[in-house]
Every structure is written in structure tokens, then in C-alpha cells.
Amino acid sequence: MLSIEAHGLTKEFKVYQSRPGLTGAFRDLLNRKYRTIRAVDSIDLRIGKGEMVGYIGENGAGKSTTIKMLTGILQPTAGELKVNGYDPHRQREEFVKTIGVVFGQRSQLWWDIAVQESFRLLQKVYRIPAEEHQKHLDRMIEVLDISSLLDQPVRKLSLGQRMRCELAASLIHRPSLLFLDEPTIGLDVLVKENIRRFLKEINREFGTTILLTTHDLSDIEALCSRVVMLDQGKIIYDGGLAQLRNLWGGGKKIHLEMEKEVLIADLQGRTDGLSVSWEQKGPRQYTVHVQNGETTVSEVLSRLVQHVPIQEMQIEEATTEEIVRKIYSEGMTIA
Template identity: 75%
Template sequence: MRSIEARGLTKEFKVYQSRPGLKGAFRDLLNRQYRTIRAVDAIDLTIEQGEMVAYIGENGAGKSTTIKMLTGILQPTAGELKVNGFDPHREREKFVKTIGVVFGQRSQLWWDIAVQESFRLLKQVYQVPDADYKQRLDRMIEVLDIGELLDQPVRKLSLGQRMRCELVAALIHQPKLLFLDEPTIGLDVLVKENIRVFLREINREFGTTVLLTTHDISDIEALCSRVVMLDQGKVIYDGGLQELRRNWVKGKKVHFELAREVDMSELEARTAGMPLRWERKGERQVVLHLEQPDLAVSDVLAQIVQHVHIVEMQIEEVSTEEIVRKIYQEGMTLA
């Protein structure tokens, strides 16, 4: 069974539009004007059981609206939607038992009671058997290292401590699908890595599907092999992370430290006809810009290594963050 299957998923909002000036304000009292905003525009999205997918886009692209429809908070204006085999809005009572949700800016734990009391309440809500509850909780307490936090009220936890507890709360009933919205926002590097390791483990062990929305590109690179990119309510890219890199990385940079100062014209002459560009960075430091991804560094080295002594070489890979920024700046459709 597919975790998510959406066809033509659309959400429109009716927004009040005020007219300028005092006269316009009086007119608005008698006859208000509205305009329709299409936040999500007929998107198709299929996610198989066990996939870890990044759902990304700039602010206002429609990510949060999509997540609210997928979790049953909002009803679509148009289109077909099944999540874990249910209609999220119409079959909400059965549906919510199959999903877990972690929002970086919101808490599902009770603020003034001990963490473990929140867990017990959620156990009752989801009707988790005692044996299953103890086994799952013990495992998550150990992996996420929250044993010392169980007796503390949630309001006394740091952000990193609370996020680890939020993950436990979302997974107590072992959902088939986990929604993560900025799960590592504001966390230090060590806590982020612990959470990523834990998420990879539950995905591998239980086949939990993960849909991740984040602005932290390192989360995507650590967890997801597939990226769905949204812009102005439309899907502009849906494919592999490595494919995204291949299609959008036009070349790479190679930093060289040379044994002696070499005239740039000598380097240009020895690599004439190749799709590349040389740049001087210091007396003995130069940068090679490869203009095409199919040009190998070894091909360039073969032309210069017999004539120029290279002390050190470092290849600079283009980050996923740079690729995503470039896509949005160029505004090109990939789908």
C-alpha cells in the first residue's frame, strides 16, 4: 500500500481585499471584496511505503498547506487524496492512529506535567498495549538518551531536549507515516546528528515512511534520497537527490597549490580547447573552474602535471543548498 497518493490536489483560500483610503474603508463596510488565492495548485504526489522524502520550497510555496491537507487539518478544495489508505479529513479518527507528527515550532506534550506522564496519556489516546508501550518506550529512551528527562515538566526542557521527547511522543503508537516539520530547527550539531541516526534506524527497522519539510539542507542530505520541490503551489521537481545534483551542477572547482608561481597564460595554453577557466587566488594558489560536468579532473591534470609541480589539490563539490538556491533564482521548471 502506498503511504501517500494525491491526484490534482488543490487548496484555495478566499481572502478579504481592502480598498485604499477612508472612502474605501466605508465602502468595505457595505460591500466587501474578496479574491481567491490558490495555495496548492493541482499537484500529483505519490510516496511509497518506507520512503524518506524531503518536501521543500521557499516560504509561501505551499508546503504547510499541503501538510495540513495530508494530515487532515484542512480539506482540499479539489482533487483526490489517500494517506495510508484513508481519506485524512473524512476518516480522521481511524487515520490519525496511522501517522505521527513532529512540528519544530509546536508541542504535542503537556507543558506543566512530567514528560513520562505525557507519554502515558498518549498511550491511552492511541490505545497502545502495555507490553508494546514498554518495549517501544525503553528502546527510544535508550537511543535518544532521555532517561534523565522523564520526571521533568516539559516547560523546563531545552529545545533540543524537547525535540527528542517530541519524537518519542510521535512514535509511541508506531505509526506507518511520520511527518517532520523543521525537526532540528535551533538544535546543536550533536543533537541533530543523534536525531538523524534515530530516524534512519526506525526507517530501516520498521519501514516507517518519513515526509520531511525543512530549510536545513544538511537534514535532507543526511536522510532523504528523494526531493519534491514546490514553488507557487506547483511541483517543479520530483526526483532523486543525486539526479538533482547531476542535472544542476554544471561543473566543479578544483583548488591547486603550486610549488612555484606560474603565469596564468601558461596554464591556459596547456589546457586550450577544454571547457574550463583558470582563476588566480594567490602567488602560488590557483582555482580551476570546470564548465562541464563530463570533463574529468584527470584529463586536465594529464595536460599540466608534467610541466607544473602541484603541491596540494582540493576538489570543491557544489552543495545541495547552492543547487536549490540556483533553481529558485533561475525560476526554471524541472518537472
């Protein structure tokens, strides 16, 4: 069964267009002009139960609009949408019991009351039996290390402390699908790592499906094997991170420092027939560029190590962030 199934999902907005000058302002009072913007343009999206998927795109690409349709906040202009088997907008009361949502810039906790009181209120909202609620909550308190925060008002928590409490609140009713929008924004490295470890654990233990929207691609690399890229309201890539690197990573670089200077012609001769190119960086420093999908690093090294005196070696490949930046800056279509 699919957690999310969307076909031709589209959202349009009518935007007021003002005319210039004082005359234009008077004309706008009597006869306003509008234009239609298509924020999400007929996308198809299928996410299976238990998947952890990264949903990325530049500002204005349509990510937030998509999430709002998937969570039932906005009604699609066109297309078909089922999330956990429900129509998110029309069956909202039943649907919201099956999802959890964490927005990095918005809080679902009550600002002026203690964290544990927010948890109690959420228990009542979701009508969770007391015994079942306490057992599950105790586990999350332990894993997220928030026991010392329970008596504090939310407004007194640091950002990292609040985000850990937000995660506990979003999972208090054991949702099968969790939406995360910038969950680690502004957090330090240690807090990020703790949150990522927790998300992996709930995915493994409960089979929770996670859809992660973020500008921090290190979150995607740490959590997701699949990424969906959006540009101008359209999906331009839907696949694995490894495949994305193979297609658009530009290959790998092997940086070598030799014990003594070697003629570059000798190095080229050792790797003859492989899809590589050589570059000399210094008296004993060389870089070999390896093309993706045609030659492997191990093939190159097996040709060299027995015959060339290598002192140090470093393998470099493009990061996911560099690849994504290149795709958007060059306007590539990779779907």
C-alpha cells in the same frame, strides 16, 4: 504500495480584500470583497513506503498547506489524495493511527505534566497494549537518551530536550509514516546530529516513511536522497539530490597550488579536449573550472599529476543551499 499518492491536489482560500479610506471601511461593512488565492496548484506527488523525502520551498510556496492536507487538517479544494490508503480528511479517526507528526514550533506533549505522564496519556489515546508499549518506549528512551527527562515537566525542558521527547511521542504508536516540519529548528549541532541518526535508524529498522519539511538544507542532505521543490503552489523539481547538483550545480572547481609557477598555456595544453577552463589566482595558485556531466575531476587530475608539480589541491562544488537559492532567485523551472 505507496505511502502518499496525490493527483491534481489543489487548495484555494478566499481572502478578504479591504477598500482604502473611511468610505471604503463603511462599504466593506455592507458589501465585502474577496479574492481567491490558490495556495497549492494541482500537484502530483507519489511517495513509496520507506522513502525519506525532503519537501522544500520558500515561505508562502505552499509547503505547510500541503502538509495540512496530507495530515487531514485541511480538506483539498480539488484533486485526489490517499495517504496510507486512507482519505486523510474523511477517514480521520482511522487515518491518524497510522501517522506521526512533529512540528518544530508546536508541542504534542502536555506542558505542565511530566514527560512520562504525556507518554502514558498517548498510550491510552492510541489504545496500545501495555507490554507492547513499554518495550517500544524503552527502546526509544535509550536511543534518544531521554531517561533523565521523564520526571520533568515539559515546560522545564530545553528546546533540544523537548524535541527528542516530541520524537518519542510521535512514534509511540509505531506509525508507518512520519511528518517532520522543521524538527531541528534552533537546535545545536550535536543535538541535530543525534536526531538525524535516530531518524535514519527508525527508517532502516521499521521502514518508516519520512516526509521532511525544513529550511535547513543540511537536514535534507543528511537524511534524504530525494527532494521535492515547491514554488508558488507548483512542484518545480522532484528527483534526486545528485541529479539536482548535476543539472544546476554549475560544475566543480579544483583549486591548485603548485610547487613552482607554471605557464597557464602549459596547463591548458595538458587538459586540451576536456570541458574545462583555467584561471590563475596568484604566482603559483590556479583554479580549473570543470563542467558537470562532460568531464570528471579524475580525468583532469590524471592529465596533470604526472607532469605538473602540485603541492596542494582542494575540490569545491556548490552546496545544495546555494543551488536552491540560485533556482529561486532566478525563477528557474526545472520540473
